[in-house]
Amino acid sequence: MIFSRPTKNPENNVHPVLYQIGECQDCDALNATLRARIELLPQSDIVGQHHYLGGRYENLYVAFESIPEIRVILDLATTHAAYILNCPKKDLRMGWWLNIMRPGDITFAHTHDEDDEILSGVYYIDVPPDSGKLVLIDGMRREEVQPHAGMFIFFAPETLHEITRNESGRPRMSIGFNFGPAKSP
Ligand SMILES: [Fe+2]
Numbered sequence: 111m112i113f114s115r116p117t118k119n120p121e122n123n124v125h126p127v128l129y130q131i132g133e134c135q136d137c138d139a140l141n142a143t144l145r146a147r148i149e150l151l152p153q154s155d156i157v158g159q160h161h162y163l164g165g166r167y168e169n170l171y172v173a174f175e176s177i178p179e180i181r182v183i184l185d186l187a188t189t190h191a192a193y194i195l196n197c198p199k200k201d202l203r204m205g206w207w208l209n210i211m212r213p214g215d216i217t218f219a220h221t222h223d224e225d226d227e228i229l230s231g232v233y234y235i236d237v238p239p240d241s242g243k244l245v246l247i248d249g250m251r252r253e254e255v256q257p258h259a260g261m262f263i264f265f266a267p268e269t270l271h272e273i274t275r276n277e278s279g280r281p282r283m284s285i286g287f288n289f290g291p292a293k294s295p
Contacts, residue, residue: 128246132190132262147177169207206287217273227267227288241282242273
């Protein structure tokens with residue numbers, strides 16, 4: 111696994127970008143493991159669910175022990191976040207959840223600035239073709255990103271965003287996360 115620094119969207123050099131991207135390289139086997147864990151996840155392992163919209167809970171909270179391999183992704187996400195925010199990893203506290211979009215699902219427009227968040231992001235475990243683009247919205251500006259498995263996308267918590275409909279025949283799986291300041295001991 112190679113750590114790659116997040117880079118700005120190379121296709122947009124005119125306006126400030128709404129997001130930064132990162133990559134988990136050589137993560138195919140890890141993504142396959144995460145996908146299998148999620149497919150076999152018993153309902154009892156879902157410890158919380160929020161944002162009931164369009165007939166489903168958009169945010170599923172799972173005990174870390176249910177998907178122990180996810181630690182690699184959470185750690186890499188924190189490394190990216192520390193780089194973007196120019197702070198030590200130890201100064202960051204992370205919250206995370208799963209977003210599993212079945213065929214036909216969309217994710218409604220929302221923001222992540224509910225508390226003390228300072229950076230938000232997403233990691234893609236599985237993105238079948240035509241399973242939904244991430245759309246980031248800033249006033250009249252809309253930036254569409256086509257994600258792929260192994261990709262991180264980071265954005266400001268107050269950035270409005272949505273995901274277009276999963277037009278594929280398979281689930282689309284991603285991990286959402288927020289970073290806030292580590293609480294003082
Ligand atoms: Fe989100």
